[in-house]
Amino acid sequence: DAGVTQSPTHLIKTRGQQVTLRCSPKSGHDTVSWYQQALGQGPQFIFQYYEEEERQRGNFPDRFSGHQFPNYSSELNVNALLLGDSALYLCASSFVRGAYEQYFGPGTRLTVT
Amino acid sequence: KQEVTQIPAALSVPEGENLVLNCSFTDSAIYNLQWFRQDPGKGLTSLLLIQSSQREQTSGRLNASLDKSSGRSTLYIAASQPGDSATYLCAAFFGNEKLTFGTGTRLTIIP
Numbered sequence: 001d002a003g004v005t006q007s008p009t010h011l012i013k014t015r016g017q018q019v020t021l022r023c024s025p026k027s028g029h030d031t032v033s034w035y036q037q038a039l040g041q042g043p044q045f046i047f048q049y050y051e052e053e054e055r056q057r058g059n060f061p062d063r064f065s066g067h068q069f070p071n072y073s074s075e076l077n078v079n080a081l082l083l084g085d086s087a088l089y090l091c092a093s094s095f096v097r098g099a100y101e102q103y104f105g106p107g108t109r110l111t112v113t
Numbered sequence: 114k115q116e117v118t119q120i121p122a123a124l125s126v127p128e129g130e131n132l133v134l135n136c137s138f139t140d141s142a143i144y145n146l147q148w149f150r151q152d153p154g155k156g157l158t159s160l161l162l163i164q165s166s167q168r169e170q171t172s173g174r175l176n177a178s179l180d181k182s183s184g185r186s187t188l189y190i191a192a193s194q195p196g197d198s199a200t201y202l203c204a205a206f207f208g209n210e211k212l213t214f215g216t217g218t219r220l221t222i223i224p
Contacts, residue, residue: 006156033211042117042202042214043157056210090156092212100145100206104157 002027004093004105012111013081021076021108025093031055032074033102034066035090043090049074050096078110086112115140115207119215126193127223134188134218136203141181147212148177148188149202157202160188193222 005024013019025032031050035043045058049068063079072093078085088109092102116139126132136146145164149157161170161177163186169178176189186203200219204212 004156035212040216042204042216043212045211045213048210058211088154092157101147101159101162102204102212103159104149106156109154 004091004103006089006091006105006108008108009106010109010111012113014113015081015083017081018077018079019081019110021078021089021091021110022073023076023091023093023105024073025091026103029093029095029103030072031094031096032068032072033092033094034074034076035092036060037088037090037107039087046076081112083112086110115205115209115213117203117205117213117215119201119203119218121218122216123219123221125221125223128193128195130193131189131191132193132220134190134201134203134220136186136188136215138184138186138205138213140205140207141184142207143179143181144206144208146177146179146186147204147206148175148186149204151200151202151217153200160201195222195224198222 007022033048034046037043047057048055052068065077068074088107090107091105094102118137147162148160163179174191200217202217204214
């Protein structure tokens with residue numbers, strides 16, 4: 001049973017560019033959440049997708065957008081990258097009717113230069 | 114404001130000792146609390162989930178407790194090993210579709 005997968009593993013971008021990160025949820029899960037983790041900090045919630053709709057959004061600007069596909073996989077898009085966007089981006093999946101236990105992927109390390 | 118705090122930020126203990134990691138949260142209307150382990154530069158590995166109706170959960174050498182009235186959770190690690198060295202994060206679910214994380218405790222087990 002494959003867990004949560006994310007791609008790519010690492011990414012280096014220049015300020016002002018755009019980036020797309022991808023996530024496939026754990027088998028049987030229908031909800032995907034995205035988190036940003038800066039060095040030495042706990043993960044911060046970006047948004048959550050269920051049934052291809054954004055259910056909840058954290059305190060992130062509109063430069064951060066997402067999408068969920070019919071197969072439950074998800075993308076995180078960040079436009080007009082800033083140096084401060086450099087972080088580990090984590091995807092988590094869960095089952096909406098479960099106990100809300102979240103399973104995390106290995107993350108994508110984004111470096112903005 | 115719903116917040117989660119973990120103190121201390123770092124902890125070093127000799128191998129073989131039992132230890133306790135602490136987590137506190139500001140809202141007693143918590144649905145569940147989850148403990149994670151994170152190795153450097155890696156993702157989060159779920160260790161234990163405690164639902165609001167439970168007081169503790171156990172998995173191997175790990176035991177987690179939840180006290181909603183005092184706003185505290187603890188993670189007890191028995192007979193620590195060097196492989197337990199990692200950052201331990203607790204996260205609370207307050208029913209608003211997201212996990213609220215503490216900043217973690219970086220644990221070092223000294224051989």
